[in-house]
Amino acid sequence: MTSRWLRFAAVAAASLALLARPAAAQQILRDAETEAFMADMSAPLVQAAGMEPRNVQVLVINDPNINAFVAGGQYVWVHSGLIAAADNVNQVQGVVAHELGHIEGGHVIRYGEGMKEATGITLLSLVLGAAAIAAGGAEAGMGILGMGQQAAMGKFLAFSRAQESSADLAGARYLSKAGVSGKGSLEFFKKLQNQEYRLAIPQDDSYGRTHPLSGERINVLREVYTVDPAWDKPMDPKLEARFERIKAKLVGFVSEPSQTLLKYPESDQSLPAHYARAYAWHKSAYPDKALAEVDALLAAAPHDPYFLELKGQVLLESGKPADAIPPLREAVQLTNQPLIATLLGHALIATENDANFAEAEKVLRNAIARDRENPFAWYQLGVVYEHRGDLPRAALATAERYSMMGEDQMALRSADAAMQGLKPGTVDYLRAQDIAMVSRAAVEQKRKKR
Structure with missing residues (x-):
């Protein structure tokens, strides 16, 4: 984050x-x-x-x-x-x-060191070049300037490549200490190398690049990994099964449905395939087909919380919030995951049944207590507060949401509105005050930049 x-x-x-x-x-x-x-x-x-x-x-x-x-x-x-x-x-x-x-x-922090060294070379070349030009050697002066810029870039790229090589060896140490094979690391560098081939990147010299060539990295790491005791250690089958599920659902969510269905055709009756197709059909607005895939998942694992979560999501987003509540409730009970709890809170509110709002508030407050960086949870909680007439806290929830969204002006307005109705000195008042102060400073800073 x-x-x-x-x-x-x-x-x-x-x-x-x-x-x-x-x-x-x-x-x-x-x-x-x-x-x-x-x-x-x-x-x-x-x-x-x-x-x-x-x-x-x-x-x-x-x-x-x-x-x-x-x-x-x-x-x-x-x-x-x-x-x-x-x-x-x-x-x-x-x-x-x-x-x-x-x-x-600390490579992100040390990035400035590489920039500083490169900048120093550039400034020196500017001074020397200007002196040569002033002495009447315009051509020599321009040459010094050009060489200085090239040297600065080379210095920075060498710094970046050194950081990458250092991270490669550090990663190898972590894999070894954790008892995890380095085969996967080499396999992935091979994928990157194949990309370099396709892009016609010269493989004889990594000069001019921020990263060492994948072939160079493979040669170095092969010597480290192949002698490590974990080299032949098999993957954890349970972890690998979870990975296949994650990969399938991500493909189903981010890819075009047609691409997902090509990768996971109907003939594939594995759990990952059902998972991917459920998202593909849901994205295509075929809720019945999506639910059929989810039901196939639940037939194999009736109490899997993430399959229950998906069923609740499909039902909710298909206009059946009341039907979505039971599977989402069970998923929350099984995992206590704040993201799923937020979805349950949304389903409870979407029923527009007054009797469900108290539960929605409880669920959403618990979700936010464990994951404050969820703007949609704050939005839903604001809806609950507004429904019961607590406009100051609705404004505070809105301020929290806009603050996370980077909408400083709107966050400031909402925080000021919240403070108008909250008792000074209370936790909620102080929180609104903090948001207002930070947002006001951000607004002023943007104004000065303009």
Whole structure:
């Protein structure tokens, strides 16, 4: 989650939802099952890196490119395209281990060091070039300027490649300490190398690139991985089965339905295939077909919380909120997941039955207590407060939502409105005051930039 803070984007009510951070306009895929899987998959690696698993998050971004990155804080961002391209969980673990190497090495913070060195070279070349021009050597002066810029870029690229190589070796250490094979890491670098071949990237020299060539990385890491005791250790079959489910549901959610149905045809009766097709049919507005796929999943695992969650989602978004409540209630009881609880709260409100609003408030308040960075949960809670006539708290919930969305002006207005009706000195009043203060400063800063 890093410097890119959450903003609600689209598919607001969906259990698998898109959110975005305004700084980079990146869409984040929030999904209870995916986040639980990523946490369990990466926990041994995080511990091997000397970090606390509860402080490190591995999140998925809706982007078809094969990529992963860190951007400040203890957060690893994985593109949905990378998961779709991975053949097994071990390959994803190899990527995550590498990114953890960037976190442990403080590479995002040290990025400024590389820029500073490169800038120093550029400034020196400017001084020398200007002196040569002033002395009458215009051609020599321009040459010095050009060489200085080239040297600065080379210095920075070398710095970047060194960081990547350092993260590769750090990731190898984490995999070894966690008892996870490095085969997946090498396999994934091979995929990247095949991409380089397709793009006709020269394979003889990595000069001029921010990353070492994949072939160079494979050669170095092969020597490390093949002698490691974990090299021949098989993958955890339960973790691999969970990965296949996650991959299928992500493909079903982000891909065009026609593409999903080609990848997971009707002839494929596996659980992942049913999962992918359920999302494909739901996206295509065929609720009966989607429910048929979900029922096939529940026939195999009647009390799987994520299958129950999906059934509730399809029913809710098909205009049957009352029918969605029982499966969602059971899913919440089984997992206590705040994202699923938010979906249940939405279903309770969507019934427009006054008797359900008290339960909706309880469910949503519990969800927010465990996951404050969910704008849609705040929106739903605001609806509950407005329904019961508590306009100041409805305004506070709206302020929370706009604050996460990066809508500073709207957050300021809502926070000011909340303070007009809240008792000074209370927790809610102080929270509204905090939002107003931060939002006002952000508005002023934007005004000065203009």
